[in-house]
Amino acid sequence: MNEFIVTPYSVVGKVNYDKLIKQFGLSLIDDRLIEELNFPHKLLLFKYFFAHRDLDKIIRVYKENGKFAIVSGRGASEHIHLAHVLLFKFVLELQRRFNAFLFVPISEDEKYFAKQGLSFNDARKYAIENLIDIIALGLDKKDTEVLIDTLTMNAKIYGLAAKLAKKITLSTIKAVYGFSNEQNIGLHFFPAIQAAHILYPTVEKDLPSLVVISVDQDPHMRIARDVAAKFSLFKPAALESRFLKGLTGEEKMSASEPYSAIYVNDTPELVKRKIWKAFTGGKPTVEEQRRYGGKPGICPVYEYHVLFFDTLEEAKKRNTRCRNGDLLCGDCKIELTERIIKFLKEHKAKREKAVDKIHEFVDIEEFQQ
Numbered sequence: 001m002n003e004f005i006v007t008p009y010s011v012v013g014k015v016n017y018d019k020l021i022k023q024f025g026l027s028l029i030d031d032r033l034i035e036e037l038n039f040p041h042k043l044l045l046f047k048y049f050f051a052h053r054d055l056d057k058i059i060r061v062y063k064e065n066g067k068f069a070i071v072s073g074r075g076a077s078e079h080i081h082l083a084h085v086l087l088f089k090f091v092l093e094l095q096r097r098f099n100a101f102l103f104v105p106i107s108e109d110e111k112y113f114a115k116q117g118l119s120f121n122d123a124r125k126y127a128i129e130n131l132i133d134i135i136a137l138g139l140d141k142k143d144t145e146v147l148i149d150t151l152t153m154n155a156k157i158y159g160l161a162a163k164l165a166k167k168i169t170l171s172t173i174k175a176v177y178g179f180s181n182e183q184n185i186g187l188h189f190f191p192a193i194q195a196a197h198i199l200y201p202t203v204e205k206d207l208p209s210l211v212v213i214s215v216d217q218d219p220h221m222r223i224a225r226d227v228a229a230k231f232s233l234f235k236p237a238a239l240e241s242r243f244l245k246g247l248t249g250e251e252k253m254s255a256s257e258p259y260s261a262i263y264v265n266d267t268p269e270l271v272k273r274k275i276w277k278a279f280t281g282g283k284p285t286v287e288e289q290r291r292y293g294g295k296p297g298i299c300p301v302y303e304y305h306v307l308f309f310d311t312l313e314e315a316k317k318r319n320t321r322c323r324n325g326d327l328l329c330g331d332c333k334i335e336l337t338e339r340i341i342k343f344l345k346e347h348k349a350k351r352e353k354a355v356d357k358i359h360e361f362v363d364i365e366e367f368q369q
């Protein structure tokens with residue numbers, strides 16, 4: 001029996017990323033590939049984005065034709081948290097660096113099918129809220145398209161999903177996602193919609209897709225690549241991240257454990273409480289910490305400092321100071337709290353301006369709560 005399970009709908013157990021790479025048939029992103037990509041981003045250098053599918057082919061296409069598409073979306077069912085912020089900031093930098101076409105499909109329908117207790121209208125409401133956050137993070141209208149599945153679905157995407165669906169069998173869906181007969185048919189059909197999102201730039205704009213996701217979304221890639229081959233389309237490539245550690249020490253931030261994640265709408269007080277309660281790699285007493293040092297490798301506080309805020313130099317220093325016992329967890333937590341509260345305050349101000357821009361990206365006049 002597997003010691004862990006990773007699907008778009010649940011992550012169970014302690015994930016062994018080496019085994020997951022083999023299990024999913026992914027390739028590791030090595031230094032040579034980062035050099036070839038010529039995008040020495042911190043999240044690549046720190047192996048937060050650790051795995052890929054056919055990234056080398058995308059690099060080749062870019063060198064030959066100067067253009068590819070990025071697809072990165074959001075399954076909306078709640079406000080976004082810091083792992084989503086990290087992903088979209090990376091996506092927007094990647095788009096700018098390569099002058100890529102960006103497609104952002106928002107799949108509140110998927111979450112509506114998957115989540116007990118999520119109403120249809122709430123799923124739609126979160127789709128809009130999430131889009132406002134993504135705009136606030138810097139989404140640029142130039143060379144970008146956004147789709148909200150149940151609000152702005154168009155004939156091109158649905159038509160493509162219908163064509164693809166005819167070549168995707170129920171047995172494939174069950175094998176890839178582990179669905180049972182008791183699960184609703186929305187979940188069984190959704191992979192055709194998802195494959196249409198992924199292949200839309202290839203079919204409509206003749207651009208190969210590079211899908212930027214966290215690794216739990218990889219089953220969608222398998223369906224999309226499989227069906228692309230059946231239609232003789234360029235198989236979509238992927239850049240996949242590991243999970244951002246949960247503050248409470250879990251493998252992944254989780255909606256069922258509210259203190260494991262920091263959401264963009266958290267108040268400063270709540271941020272303080274969450275970080276103060278966070279798991280660390282530190283020792284139980286100051287004296288022991290000074291004498292033996294901490295373990296930054298297992299510490300979510302360290303991870304947030306390094307992935308969100310520190311420069312490469314600062315990250316190296318923090319690592320050394322932690323291991324030497326020069327840095328204490330209390331000080332480290334206070335510093336992180338201040339950094340996150342500052343970020344969220346600035347994000348909130350950008351968000352207020354982003355509300356006015358939403359109609360530049362989607363036509364949602366008709367949506368009434």
Ligand code: SF4
Binds near residue numbers: 301302
């Ligand atoms: Fe984590 Fe900071 Fe404590 Fe080191 S000093 S274990 S990085 S909280």
